[in-house]
Amino acid sequence: MIETLDQIFVLLQHWLMGLLPAGLQPAAGVVLGVVAIVCLFPALFALTTVFERKGLARIQNRIGPNRVGPLGILQPIADGIKSLTKEDIVPLSADAAVHFLAPLLMVVMVFMGFAVLPMGRNMVLVDMDAGLLFFFAMGASTELSVFMAGWSSRNKYSLLGAMRAVAQMISYEVPLLMSSVAVVMIAGSLSLTKIVDAQNHYTWGLPHWYIFTPWGLAGFLTFAVAATAETNRSPFDLPEGESELVAGYHTEYSGFKFALFFLGEYLAMFSISGLGTTLFLGGWSAPFSFLGWVPSWFWFFSKMMLSIFVFIWMRGTLPRLRQDQLMNFAWKFVLPLTLVNLMIAVLWRFLGEGWQRWVFCSAILLFAYAGMGLAGMRRGHFGPRRYRYAE
Amino acid sequence: MTPLASYLIVAALLFSIGLAGALTRRNAILVLIGIELMLNAANLNLIAFWRYGPHPEALTGMMFAIFSIAVAAAEAAVGLGLVISIHRHAHTTDLDAMNRMKG
Amino acid sequence: MLGEGILKGLSETIKNFAGSFVSAERLTTVQYPEQRIAPIEATRDFPFLVYDGADWEAGMRCVACQICEKECPPKCIYIVKSTDKKPDAVGKPQFYPARFDIDISVCMSCQICVEVCPFEAIKMDTEFELSTTDRFGGLLLDRKQLAKSDEYYHRIHPTEADEVDACLAHGKAKTDAKTTAAAIASAVRGAETPARPVEGGV
């Protein structure tokens, strides 16, 4: 029974495949997986938009949308109808073909990333040997669509937003990759299913997730910072900074194309949360061994939604960074910290079992964090804002 | 025609396109684009030879291609840095206009 | 320590997040069409015309002097002065506005018309739910729509209305005193020299 519930989606897929002739079965399996992903994540996106609005409202002591349907739960449907029926405006001087292709490319590239995420036991669309590399390759391609959107609009705000977005995404892609490399080094594989398997065992009922090690915690924090910047979320939402740039690279998009960009951004958030879950939070494995009977996909999606909540929470808390603070933070703090973390991961691997490696690794990491942070603060690379002329 | 031969023909075509681009365009960045295409055609050759060669398990061709990708990235960074530097100096990226040795 | 401020901020927002579910007094907003906050006394948005008594047309304080029309910065007031005179609330014959239109889509709620009116005839309203589907005709209010009773004025701005009443009463008393004084004076003069004609009262 528990086994069936755990594998319910896999069994469903096999049952549906069994209805078809044998020759079509492999193709049908892939199509079914793709359809499942393409239906599930936009539905999750719709739910997340309303939860985000309600969560932000609660953080600001408001109630949030509550008019459409019970407790405003049907708000995304109203929003969807609105954006579908809105006029699709293409500026006269815009580069029509590129302007049209940019949102499509973005959504397609983000969807591709889901193909390698293991969403439960045996629930992965393509178990690729170089899954992590595939994920990052697809993630890197979204930068181009952002540039295409900004450039083709022929609008200075769009172009500025796109250049900011691309510069930011390139800068934070380096720490993102570097913090994942530490996991790859310890797990010894680029395959995401193998990385989850490496974390899926317990001592005294507690899991061996990588976040519960010094290098894993540091890696997770740098990964989270880089992921927030990579998905252009607050406090790193300069590309869309509405006080400066109207709406950034999607200023000139309206109606359905704008909805596609919106979808793309949220899907990127889901996929990067899924990746973070897989790399550091044990993927689909249960947080305690006695909870092993709960279906694996439940754990994956709850961990993912928890990270989405943290995204919303941060958005409700932190003010937007300035461009120079953003770049200084990436290159002078996060990247060195990930490089130190790589060394720590090596040390962890070769110090062997025992309490010494915990002490050594934590001490070096804390020292590096405090040292780099204080040095950067003193030189004014980041930290509180200082005004030269006004006080 | 064997599969290897067709890959080689495509690579040769791509190489020639890149060469033609590098030789005929005025804009320095377009010349770099042509060179990138030529490098990529060479990569395709390396991978195709590795795949249909006698010892694919030795990984020689693939390693060569991976190193070549890394080198090409460095080449692009330096080349574009040079182009930006020249643009700052001469206020043009038109190669026909850069016919003097004196700065 | 580095990152301390971020943690502090995060704890503050999570307190708000959780607190807004348990204590309703944290919520700063109201559910507008069902729940309303009474407007504060100094609220103002668009002008209206005050009338005394029960009949809006007869009791209109406005005498169509057109000062407000001239002073209005965006020129949203349009007045046509009547050719005849009608008795006002106290029975004195006055001109009256044959037309008095305010385009509230142009009005900027500056209150200058109220400041300049010598007859306390135009005041600021608190009514804000004025949206219509007709953006030209629907937002051009004529004198019938603008006329609101003195009681209404007292209800929305009690303090200010009392001041206005006191001021009006004072003015009336002054004029009354003047007229009576003049009447007495002329009566006295008339008694002394009955042959001279009575000079102008006021």
Next chain:
Amino acid sequence: MSIAFYLIAALTVAGGLAAVLLKNTVHCALALTVAFAGLALFFLQLDAQFAGFAQILVYIGAVAILVVFAILLTRGSETPKDGVFSRNWLAGLVIAAGVFAVLGWAVLQSVSVLPHETAAPTVTVLQIGNALMRRYVLPLEIVALLLTAALIGAVIVAMHEKEGAR
């Protein structure tokens, strides 16, 4: 040859042609990414997964972005009025055609000796890593050095005049 091969070949060659023929420089850069993507698909078709993904990551994710950045920094997106091709374009075209003729002739001459369809090799990332760390460790180090030098060089070349002006 399969249909997929012809489709990818058409995509790649069309992307390459567009990259050198189009007037607008940004369009050229975008067409170049199409060619890069086609080549990555070729690599996947040739069972070189790792190289294919590395191609996408490096070329589409970095080189193409660098190219468009350079175009925008040099105001290259405005089409020059005196044509996009250089004065001696004919000579360049003849040379390129000659090179293609020689290469094509060489390939066609050797068709008979080229190997036929072979079994697909299974290459895991682990094998690639082992090869990189054992047999090819010296080239790896040299590439690392080269990349560092290129990084510093690119920064210095692009920043130099600004520093001098300060």
